[in-house]
Amino acid sequence: MLSFLLVACGGDSEEGTDTEEGTDETEGTTEEETDAEETGEGEAAADIAPATWRFVTEEVTGQVQYEYAAEFAKRMSEKTDGAITIEPYEYGGLGSTEDQVELLQQGGVEMAVMSPGFTGGMVKEGQIFALHFLFPSSLEATQEVLTNSEALNTDLRAKYEEFDISPLAFWTEGGTQWTGSEPLTKPEDFEGFKMRTQSSPLILESYEAYGAEPTALDWSELYTALDNGTVQGQDNPIFFIGDASFHEVQDHMTISNHNNYVAMTTVNTTWYEGLDDNVKALIDETVVEMQDWVFEEQDKQNSEYLEIIKNDTENPTEVVELTEEQRDAFKELAMPVRDYYRDEVSTVDGAILDKLEEEIAAATE
Numbered sequence: 001m002l003s004f005l006l007v008a009c010g011g012d013s014e015e016g017t018d019t020e021e022g023t024d025e026t027e028g029t030t031e032e033e034t035d036a037e038e039t040g041e042g043e044a045a046a047d048i049a050p051a052t053w054r055f056v057t058e059e060v061t062g063q064v065q066y067e068y069a070a071e072f073a074k075r076m077s078e079k080t081d082g083a084i085t086i087e088p089y090e091y092g093g094l095g096s097t098e099d100q101v102e103l104l105q106q107g108g109v110e111m112a113v114m115s116p117g118f119t120g121g122m123v124k125e126g127q128i129f130a131l132h133f134l135f136p137s138s139l140e141a142t143q144e145v146l147t148n149s150e151a152l153n154t155d156l157r158a159k160y161e162e163f164d165i166s167p168l169a170f171w172t173e174g175g176t177q178w179t180g181s182e183p184l185t186k187p188e189d190f191e192g193f194k195m196r197t198q199s200s201p202l203i204l205e206s207y208e209a210y211g212a213e214p215t216a217l218d219w220s221e222l223y224t225a226l227d228n229g230t231v232q233g234q235d236n237p238i239f240f241i242g243d244a245s246f247h248e249v250q251d252h253m254t255i256s257n258h259n260n261y262v263a264m265t266t267v268n269t270t271w272y273e274g275l276d277d278n279v280k281a282l283i284d285e286t287v288v289e290m291q292d293w294v295f296e297e298q299d300k301q302n303s304e305y306l307e308i309i310k311n312d313t314e315n316p317t318e319v320v321e322l323t324e325e326q327r328d329a330f331k332e333l334a335m336p337v338r339d340y341y342r343d344e345v346s347t348v349d350g351a352i353l354d355k356l357e358e359e360i361a362a363a364t365e
């Protein structure tokens with residue numbers, strides 16, 4: 001499968017990238033050029049060898065991840081006077097989400113928006129995002145933590161880099177909400193409930209803690225699986241539920257905010273490390289700028305789709321919001337999963353989780 005994808009994507013990662021032609025160009029440059037390269041601004045564009053990079057996403061046009069990649073591409077093109085072309089890829093053409101992880105890892109594409117929910121079999125520590133009720137209830141505070149956390153941006157990043165994947169940023173696509181064929185407001189509602197999840201083992205563990213029967217399934221199969229009852233429910237941010245029309249085949253949606261959907265902007269480490277410093281600086285600068293952009297984008301899309309789902313009279317969905325008391329009942333069952341993460345999943349005795357919990361506490365003080 002992978003060799004097919006590599007061929008489909010145009011061969012090895014160095015083709016069409018600037019890692020070959022663009023290296024060592026700082027030798028013999030003027031002082032002005034060197035300054036520009038250091039800041040990654042202005043005239044630096046003149047020194048950038050034309051290159052085309054592929055940026056895969058797990059979503060389709062209009063959805064947050066794809067729009068992120070498209071905006072990223074636009075900014076990089078503007079900053080380099082068109083020297084750098086980034087081609088955003090919609091989900092669907094390059095295999096499953098797991099295939100896309102492998103593709104980035106092998107250097108078949110240069111960049112990817114990736115959900116940690118598909119990397120748990122590989123980067124055990126990345127399953128930290130499967131823990132329910134971990135992040136602050138405020139989405140703004142969550143985004144602050146994701147942007148500034150040392151536990152994530154240094155320690156967890158190092159764990160991914162062991163697999164040649166560098167997460168350059170973590171960001172939220174919104175709180176995750178449950179949809180179901182039945183109402184889902186108390187743990188007993190999950191007893192024997194057939195829940196669709198992403199593939200990281202700890203995600204399944206989190207639902208088993210409520211008594212559910214989780215099944216990992218690709219989202220491209222989810223609408224049909226919900227429709228024919230293979231699974232009875234799923235969780236996702238509201239924009240995704242609405243845009244993928246899952247609400248059409250579900251009668252209930254619970255605003256549970258039991259978790260939030262974290263995505264990562266990732267690059268192939270070897271490729272990224274081989275780039276010229278001025279090009280790397282432009283990528284890093286754009287990654288930083290995009291944090292605010294994507295927060296607003298998810299906020300807009302989640303708000304719009306909440307109204308669309310509520311007002312879809314042809315496909316009525318009962319929307320309820322968990323009370324604090326109801327959330328507490330789930331939290332009680334979710335807490336032991338953190339111990340499980342520390343004892344059975346973590347390769348560093350939960351050190352990343354310990355640090356992240358401290359950072360979250362500091363951010364919400």
Ligand code: 6CS
Binds near residue numbers: 058218235237
């Ligand atoms: O549930 C999923 O699998 C998908 N959900 C989102 C919000 N993005 C892509 C992902 O694959």
